[in-house]
Amino acid sequence: MSEKSARRLRKRVRLGSLALAMFAVGQVAPAQQQERLPDYNLYGVPGLIDMPTSDAAPDATLSSTFGAFGKQLRTTLTFQITPRLSGSFRYSALDDFSGAGAVGGRYYDRSFDLRYQLLTETDTRPSLTIGFQDVIGTGLYSSEYIVATKEIARGLRLTGGIGWGRLGSYGSFGDTGTRPNVTLGRGGIPTYDRWFRGPVAGFGGLSYAVNDRLSLKAEYSSDAYDIEAGRSGMTRDSQWNYGLDYRFRNGTQLSLYHMYGNEIGAQLTLFTNPTTSGIPGGREGAPLPVAPRAPGAAADLGWTTDTARVQQAGASLSQLAANEGIVVEGLDLQANRAVVRMRNERYGAPAQAVGRLARAMTRALPASVEQFEIIPVVRGMPMSSIILRRSDLERLEHDDSLEMLARTQMIDAFGRVPPAAPGQYPRFTWSFLPYVQVSVFDPDNPVRADAGLRARAEYRITPNFVLSGSVTKKLNGNLGDSTRVSASNLPRVRTDHARYAAEGDPAIEYLQLAHFGRPAKDLYSRVTVGYLEPMFAGASAELLWKRVNSRFALGAEINYVVRRDFDQLFGTQSMTTIEPVTNSVNGVPGTRETIPSVNGHISAYYDFGNGFHGQMDVGRYLAGDYGATLRLDREFANGWRIGAYATFTDVSSEEFGEGSFDKGIRITIPIGALTGQPSRNRNDLVIQSLTRDGGARLNVNDRLYEQVREYHRPDAAKSWGRFWR
Template identity: 45%
Template sequence: MTVLRGLLALAASVFGPTTVMAQDWRPEYSMYGTIGIIEMPSALSAQDADLSSQISAFEDQTRVSITFQILPRLSGTFRYSIIPDYTGVDTGTLYDRSFDFQYQLRNESEWLPAVAVGLRDFMGTGVLTSEYVVGTKTIGTNLRATAGIGWGRMGSYNGFTNPLGAIASAMETRPSRSSIYGRGGVPAYDLYFRGDAAVFGGVEWQINPSLTFAAEYSSDAYDREVANGTFDHKSPLNFGLKYHPNENYELGIYALYGSEIGVTATSVLNPNRRPAVGGYDTAPMPVVVRPEDLRAARTWDRSVLSDETIQTALVEALGQDGIVIQGIELTDTSIRLRYENTQYRSEAQAVGRISRVLTYALPPSVETFIFEPTRLGVPTSTTTIKRSDLENLENQVGSAEAVYARADVSEATVGDDADLVPTQTSSFKWGIMPYGELTLFDSRNPATVEVGIEAAMRYEIRPNIVVAGSVRKSFYDNRIDNPSISASTIEPVRRYAPYYADQGDGGIDYLTFAWYGRPASELFSRVTFGYLEPMFGGISTELLWRPVDSDLAFGVELNYTAQRDFDQGLGFQDYNVITGHLSAYWAMQNDFHLQVDAGRYLAGDWGATVSVDREFQNGWRIGAYATFTDVPFEDFGEGSFDKGIRLTIPMDWATGMPSTQLVDTRLSSLTRDGGARLDVDGRLYDAIRSGDISDFGDSWGRFWR
């Protein structure tokens, strides 16, 4: 009771008034990878869009956590825990995945604390499951106090009858974990905030801007670990030091529960804080201003400067800037360029660079510049800019906004290719290069790796008609030491991955013929056939409706596929299936993007995949997805349904050099047969959308870069 009285006194100080709040003291991370004291959470939030990765360890556990501040008040965490002998001494290691959410109900004010509610491990196997309500208040300039009440693991030390029992008596009893979770992966709604509760709390003292001392009273008794003899819980008190030299790194060392020493290392990225200050783009040339007496010219002397000379000069000059010209239409007063931008992530920046070159290369009579950027060899839009606007606005304040306001962005016209003079007929590229694939956070192995050599080729018969393929030879792969397939009632469309890895070494990874088109205004099409991916071949078709100025798009995909032989040669197995999806895409105005794909998957199951991503103007994307089909959770297996987290980082953000390259990473639950979709290259929506030039906020700020 002495400890309880102390915590209640601490809570009183937390919720009591104070007139001074700390300045520039950012929240710090707990050993669970979330904002907190040591093992207990606090009610504070990280900076909006902070993406932290942490490894923490003590003798009983190692945790790898990734936390994203989804919104200013909402954070989400994925955690991978390595727990030796969880069920008893010498019983093997448990590799456990868990997810957290915390929502800040209110910010800290001068008189009132910040208050947050959270769920820890709310849809995993329940090993770390807790729920809590917590408050945090800053006292003076260098002291923070936190107090809260927890359930589950956070209600296991010095617990008392659940105060929510006054609302409903059922809240006083917490169901057993096994009766709720089954195979894991399903939110255990009947478990939350039930059973005994306990108080926790602590203080953080900022010794100097780089060093913080923390002390806490933990309400986690480590019951299971103590019972199986792998943990010695001598005290509920934890102490530690946190060193944070800057906003990107944090190190911690802790004395835990009177028996353990723990350490943490945390790294923080934020899409809005790029590591490179400014960019390393080459300086663009200035706009060449025509003399006033030449602006009214209606033509030029082609015996002095021919169309062919201009075309050759433009292809060479723009090629040095990563702009591949695919067609040119040149008249006395206008030029229309169809091109592929291979260097600048922002299409508006590419338009700005091309515009400058045109003011050098074109006769004075050419007043109208018409740009047709392409993706997959297909024009995505038409942007028309007046040369005189460039001359008049280049050096004015707010000139990018002014050019955007005067530019005309519309649908690319269909069926007018006859007037274009082709400058690119075919292109063949090939290469031999090393490759590596790293798979993290498996249920049986924290990390698997495959490295080898890949020979790849790409032949563009026309910019929109492509033959591509690759062959891989593995040098090292620790995934297939003992390939085995678990029993299941579902068609084994993905469980055979170990067999493909074992027997398909040196086989055809993919070999496809793809034709991309624009059958009508606002419509895009794709037909791909061949060996579409390592496990399936056949034909895949797609049609996308996407107006250039719309936040909505809709697509339909239909595939006929057959399962490939394990050796990844030319043969097929007996299994074939028709799959397809109807897709809806919504680019919301708050930087979020929603995608829903509903239809039939490779195992013949029917259902839908829902994806939500937060997107940033600099190209970052962070999101999550979940797939639900008519496969029962019990038949799906561990994890219950397919779900995961995905992250896209643009290379120009990381290096400061202009690039269209992206680094894509996906952290998913176990890859199983339910909800498995064909992995075909060149799906339309993301490719077409990457050429968007209609919204000023997305890219036009880079027009003059």
């Protein structure tokens, strides 16, 4: 093998590592198909081979594809946001690519797509979809299209469409104006000035499902591959492409192609769907049954004067709850009412913890106690007071859980929670586990990673005071190998991450003291001091306003920060970075500015319903820039979340550098989906196009909203189907 071939192979292996990381999403759970999955093309969207179709995947389908042909590799993550709307993020590599932006003969490209199905297929009409390819990116793959697909005979599907941009570059039959054809060096800018402009060409093809596993395809492509012809010497002998798709039992698609008369291609597509992957847990033990009271037993109040019986009831409840993985921190037992201070350490679905504790209460508490009041406590903060009637539990145990929800009252727990019982605090917990930290999309090396060991500890001094920390020891990795210098004149608040990774071994990730409180009704507070994250120390204060039954919340956070030493131990350093910038904006050398000590945000949160949740943060970021971050997530009752965010500040795209503004995709996978056991742990995956200084926010632990919301009615109702589990 020649050195050039070996180098190309090594580069493909590195890009393959990124693909495998994305495939992990598809491997979390099999795609339990309730609807047929469409075939996916080399752009990672429903399509034939290189051309799109108008098919849409089942709602909430998450796919990851890794495809290659000739000198091109494409890795795509696609999510069916709604039944008709889908979005895609693509990372591509082109070999032997000359000109600006290429590194060692290879060019890396990031792009985003949007598709919307205007019409669904019926017996008499085709489905119709409008698509925007590379709608936010460099414009390398920029195109728009309108495409229709119809089954014309059993298993035989016909597709035809018209395209602009790349899909209008071969065999055009018309023109709709001037279309810019310059590749945008920074990327990240919506290419609206190109939409539906320029030459228009037609494309189409056929697919035939031999059976439920095998499909054969043929297509006519309207892509001339002009850019690749000019910069990598690509040649085409034909505009016809042919392929086959094979579908495995779990939905995985393996595809083989013969393309443009002289190229061979292949692709692997993996799928999962949060709506069909099941609720985390399911292999846990069955809950205790409700213990009905004997007729007339509720009138017996003799136990109220018997101290031994009162203590026995409390001890019995604590033991039964502990068997379920629930901690009874305190109990206020009255003649007809019991208030329980609950700490849930096991169940990701709050309703499941409440349901199991309520059944334990029917077995442990005297028969005269009719009203059960369960108050979940997190970091010493009472979240809400969940009020149940014992008679409803007895009557509805085998009925629909929604009827139980309708009869359940939730109110603010401020001033209602009993104190923690003696012996609950202080409390010490620790863990010692391996870790992997990954950085992606560095143009010099698309995948970098460190692996090592992490020790974490938490000492809960009182219910509200928590001392915690984390220490890492790297065993191997290359996160610190990057020598790429930011082209921005902003203070270095994130672009020094490679130096922190290189010198921080061992490293204190964070070491902090936090206080959590309930200053008033509907209010929650947090104050944190110490080494807050790997790059910054200081103090952070937060206040959250949220009503128990409301979908809306408001928060405010202010931070005072000091930059930590690069070795991530106990020292701090100057907030002014003075090294010269040799590739600064417009090529003018300069010096870094002083990092502001104070930053913070005002935040608004809203649950739109139907699983969609939004957040907007407005304020000052670490580099001193002012702006807002918009987040939109689709959340599922089983704990999955898939969403995106974008940050826009007063930093221009030129000052920000490559990527133009901060943006990314967020995926939350509940650990219970992997183990089948109930768990409050989760894996958060952030796919960020680039790490830059603009729009950077302090990464402080234990922000309030996510802790508070899950025990309030709008969120608790989503998991109420687990109440009787």
